[in-house]
Amino acid sequence: MSSALEDILLSFSTFQPSDAIDILLVTLVIYGVLYFVRGTQAVQLLRGVMVLVVTIIFLSTYFKLTAFNWLIRNSLPGLFVAIPVIFQPEIRRGLERLGRTSLFFQGNVPEPEITRTINRVCRAAQRLSDTRLGALIVFERESGLQDIINTGVLIDSLVTPELLLTIFFTNTPLHDGAVIIRANRIMAAASVLPLAADLRDRRLGTRHRAAVGVTDSTDAIVVVVSEETGTISLAYNGRLIRHLDEGRLNRLLHAFYGPQKPGGIRHWLMRHTVTPESDEGT
Numbered sequence: 001m002s003s004a005l006e007d008i009l010l011s012f013s014t015f016q017p018s019d020a021i022d023i024l025l026v027t028l029v030i031y032g033v034l035y036f037v038r039g040t041q042a043v044q045l046l047r048g049v050m051v052l053v054v055t056i057i058f059l060s061t062y063f064k065l066t067a068f069n070w071l072i073r074n075s076l077p078g079l080f081v082a083i084p085v086i087f088q089p090e091i092r093r094g095l096e097r098l099g100r101t102s103l104f105f106q107g108n109v110p111e112p113e114i115t116r117t118i119n120r121v122c123r124a125a126q127r128l129s130d131t132r133l134g135a136l137i138v139f140e141r142e143s144g145l146q147d148i149i150n151t152g153v154l155i156d157s158l159v160t161p162e163l164l165l166t167i168f169f170t171n172t173p174l175h176d177g178a179v180i181i182r183a184n185r186i187m188a189a190a191s192v193l194p195l196a197a198d199l200r201d202r203r204l205g206t207r208h209r210a211a212v213g214v215t216d217s218t219d220a221i222v223v224v225v226s227e228e229t230g231t232i233s234l235a236y237n238g239r240l241i242r243h244l245d246e247g248r249l250n251r252l253l254h255a256f257y258g259p260q261k262p263g264g265i266r267h268w269l270m271r272h273t274v275t276p277e278s279d280e281g282t
Contacts, residue, residue: 045086092217109183111258117159117184118253124164125223125232126246134227135168136178136207138193139257143218149180152191159186168225178210178222196238204240211235221256223249 033046060069084091121137128135138145153174157163159181167174167189177190193210194217211222216238224233224240232244234252241252 113184114258115254117181118250118258120159120161121164121181121223122246122250122253124161125225125249127161127165128168128225129230129232132227132230133165133168133170133225134175134207135164135223135225136193136210137164137223138178138180138191138214139221139223139253140180140182140187141219141221141257143220145180145182145214145218145220148178148191148193148214149182149188152177152180152188154188155186157186159184178214208233208235208240212238212240215239221253223253 056068056072059065060072125135125137138148163186164179166172167179169175174189178193179189180187180191194213195206195209196212196216199209199212207226208224211224211233212235214220215222215235219237222235224235225231226233231242232246232249234241234244234249234256236256244252
């Protein structure tokens, strides 16, 4: 017992400030990996890899499998090459997040203008919902959406409910696609969004897949109105908040898109909002 205690005391006596920094960096790397893959299919994949690695190490060490140990040691370089390929979407998303200059809305547009824009979008969404007109309205934030804007028809107009209703009216040339809003202006209509590879609810159609797809790869916020049921949804961070009315949509857009103080409601909502079950089609 005394010998073990002496070994512990000796290890603490040789502990240097650089060792603390080393441990902290390793902790941050592990935390960053877990943070970026949470809520994605990579969680199950990472869990399976960890279980497989631990099992292999235990078996090879316990049974002293010399040939198997040789195979594992020579396979490690290939594993390090395979990991970036397997986790490419998560790595890309993580680097994109790190590349953002801020977690909050930035711009030279006065706060009253942003508030007015949000209110107009909410009124338009409610009227579109009442008349069962499908809509896809994208709010650009820190991640630039110019490539997506270029796929549509350039408009560059102030946001108004009447303009949004006209764009998404059935059989108009611009109704089939997404409207992109930058600050307080509609930059383009009929823009093409990337589709999500898979949705938890397979009853959702292309419009919702597009909303989840663009929010999965960028920090954009998307308002979706179902053409079949008139249900209003909001997509962010690859997730959907369903069955909204004008009032709740307004509060969520102010929380996610409007200027906020650090540590405010946006952080709380981003961490605590759950994805309700869906019950609609396209």
